[in-house]
Amino acid sequence: MADDKIKGPASYFPSIEKTYGRPISEWKALVRKHGPAKHMELVAMLKTEHGMGHGHANAIVAHTLAEDSRG
Secondary structure, eight states, rough: OOOOOOGGGGGGGHHHHHHSSOOOHHHHHHHHTTTTTOOHHHHHHHHHHHOOOHHHHHHHHHOOOOOHOOO
């Protein structure tokens, strides 16, 4: 039986959208707009400017940077 459960940073996405009321695409665009910057600088921006929790901010940044590094 295959395990189709979403893993990694994307597993946070439904909760992030529900909690903060914006689609993930908007959060990713915001991270990209503030780049280039270090991972933790982007996490800090989401936390301080948008009131996001650390885990949620880290998940968005990690997923966005991973997507961008794949080209």
